[in-house]
Each structure stands twice: as C-alpha cells, then as structure tokens.
Amino acid sequence: MDNITDQLIIDKKDGVGRITFDNQARRNALTYEMWQGIPIVMADFADDDAVRVIVFAGAGGKAFSAGADISEFAKKRSGEDAVAIYNEAVAEATDALVDAKKPLLAKIDGFCVGGGLGVAMTCDLRIAAADSRFAVPAAKLGLGYKMQGLKILVDQVGPAAAKEIFFTARQFDAEEALQMGLVNRVLPPEDLAAYVDDYAATIAGNAPLTVLAAKTVIDQVLLDSDDRDLDLCQKVVDDCFASEDYQEGRKAFMEKRKPEFKGR
Numbered sequence: 001m002d003n004i005t006d007q008l009i010i011d012k013k014d015g016v017g018r019i020t021f022d023n024q025a026r027r028n029a030l031t032y033e034m035w036q037g038i039p040i041v042m043a044d045f046a047d048d049d050a051v052r053v054i055v056f057a058g059a060g061g062k063a064f065s066a067g068a069d070i071s072e073f074a075k076k077r078s079g080e081d082a083v084a085i086y087n088e089a090v091a092e093a094t095d096a097l098v099d100a101k102k103p104l105l106a107k108i109d110g111f112c113v114g115g116g117l118g119v120a121m122t123c124d125l126r127i128a129a130a131d132s133r134f135a136v137p138a139a140k141l142g143l144g145y146k147m148q149g150l151k152i153l154v155d156q157v158g159p160a161a162a163k164e165i166f167f168t169a170r171q172f173d174a175e176e177a178l179q180m181g182l183v184n185r186v187l188p189p190e191d192l193a194a195y196v197d198d199y200a201a202t203i204a205g206n207a208p209l210t211v212l213a214a215k216t217v218i219d220q221v222l223l224d225s226d227d228r229d230l231d232l233c234q235k236v237v238d239d240c241f242a243s244e245d246y247q248e249g250r251k252a253f254m255e256k257r258k259p260e261f262k263g264r
Contacts, residue, residue: 004037009059015204016197017041017051017102021116022059027066030115035089039096046101049263052204052211054100055196056123057107058116061189064108064132065116090115094148097122103203103211107196108132109189113171121152124215126182127196129189132174134182139169155222157181207245208263213237 004010009020019041021028045051058064068090097104097119106112106120109129117134120126138145145166154162161180165172174186187195203211213236220228240246245261252259 004040005031005033007031007034008037008041010041012045012048012051014201015050015052016200017045017048017054018057019054020057020059021065023069024060024062026069027063027111028058028060028116029066029069030119031069032086032089035086035093038093042096042100051102052206052208052263053103053105053200055105055107055200056119057196058110061109063110063116064106064112064120066111067114067116067137094118094122098148098152101212101215102208103215105196105200105203107192108183109192113137118149118152121149121156121182125184125199127185127187127192127199128174128177128183129192130174130186131189132177132183132186133171134165134174134177135169135171136165137169139166205258205261207240207243207249207259207261209236209240209243209245213240 007021007023009018009022011018011020019038021030021034023029023031023034042054045054056064100122103125104123106123106126108120108126109132111133112120112128113133113135114137117136136145150162153165157165157180161182172180172182174183177183178186185195216236217233220230220233244264245259248261249259
C-alpha cells in the first residue's frame with residue numbers, strides 16, 4: 001500500500017490493523033487527504049485475512065480528532081463544486097467505516113469532536129481516557145447533519161441524548177459520555193494504551209466468523225424489521241457451524257488449550 005498521506009499512520013501487527021490520525025498541530029483534525037485515505041486503508045485491511053480487528057486512534061495523546069480541518073475550508077470548500085467533492089470524500093470514508101466487516105475499536109484520548117466523533121461513532125467499541133472531551137459543535141457553526149450521521153448517534157445513545165448533544169453543542173466529559181452510552185469504557189489516561197492493546201488482542205484471538213456473525217446480526221437488528229436481511233443473518237450463523245474454526249474451538253475446549261482460529 002503506497003503512502004497515502006503522512007497524516008495517517010498505518011500499522012498491521014499481531015492481527016490488529018491500526019489507523020492513527022496525525023495532524024497534531026490542529027488536534028488531529030481530519031483533512032481532505034485523510035478522508036480520502038480512509039477507504040483505501042480500510043480496503044487493504046478488509047483484504048488481509050491476518051487483520052482481525054481495526055483500531056482507530058489520535059497521535060500525541062491530546063486528541064482523537066477535533067473534527068474537520070476548518071483551515072482547509074477556504075480552499076477545499078470555497079465553491080459549490082468544491083463542497084461536493086469534499087463531501088463525497090467524507091461520505092466515501094464514512095461508508096467504508098459503516099460497511100466494514102471487521103470489528104472497529106476507537107481508542108479515545110483528549111478531544112473527540114464533530115467529524116472526529118462521527119468516526120468514533122462508526123466504530124463498534126469506544127474506549128476513552130478519563131480526560132477525554134466530546135462534542136458536536138454544529139449548532140455553533142450553523143451546520144446541518146444528514147440522516148446517516150444522526151442515525152448512527154441515535155442508535156448508540158437514543159434520541160434524548162442525541163438532541164442534548166446537538167441542541168447544546170457543549171462539551172461532555174468522559175463520565176457523561178459513559179452514562180449516555182457514547183463510550184463503552186473509561187480508563188485512567190495512563191492505562192488507556194495497554195487496555196486497548198489487550199482488548200484488541202482479545203478480539204483478534206477469537207473466532208473471526210463468530211465476531212462477524214455477531215456484528216452482522218446486531219447491525220441488522222438496528223434496522224426496521226422490513227429492511228432486515230434475514231437470509232444474511234442465517235447465513236453468517238450457518239457459516240460458523242460449518243467452519244473449521246468451530247471444530248477447532250470444540251477440540252481446544254476439550255483439550256483445555258487456547259484455540260488457533262483461522263477464519264474459515
């Protein structure tokens with residue numbers, strides 16, 4: 001995979017793919033090139049059977065991402081055509097995250113704001129440092145959010161909390177984020193990295209087809225009943241029971257050893 005942008009740090013090791021936002025001068029704000037790069041990296045990770053889980057993070061320890069890099073707007077979003085091109089890059093990146101088959105984990109420290117929070121919300125799990133801060137400042141900027149982004153938020157925190165986040169446009173601390181379901185876990189800042197590494201390793205060591213089945217069925221549950229693909233839900237379950245991993249899991253259990261899953 002060619003170097004897409006030096007503002008995305010890409011790493012693959014021990015079953016874990018990592019995408020780290022690195023625009024520290026602007027609190028890891030997301031640039032046009034970063035939005036463009038996300039689908040390319042996600043496609044590479046999707047095609048690599050060795051990657052079992054994908055972790056998103058921000059470099060420097062002060063921010064996951066402070067949102068879109070507004071300093072680019074005068075150049076990248078100055079006219080109708082430019083806005084359309086920019087928005088298309090954001091949409092393609094969001095689609096790549098929403099459609100990901102592998103589990104996504106957001107490691108959040110510092111600011112997680114606007115588009116940065118949008119990326120985190122597409123992840124399956126969000127683990128945050130106690131000093132993290134969360135906000136969607138759209139109401140302070142006059143921006144409107146489309147249904148896709150709002151649905152992702154509402155599915156996680158419910159309509160009342162989503163309205164509070166948008167209506168007030170204020171910053172929420174990590175404890176508030178935990179209470180409303182915006183994050184799964186809150187850790188002391190010094191413990192965050194090791195905890196996320198351990199969590200990612202745990203997921204990477206589990207049966208990939210079982211993780212895929214759970215992610216697929218849970219995502220289908222969130223859809224309106226008429227929109228659910230019941231055949232797909234049955235297929236991913238059947239794939240588990242027909243897999244070599246299912247045989248390996250049972251054998252390892254009987255032999256009281258750690259299973260070695262291959263994803264097939």
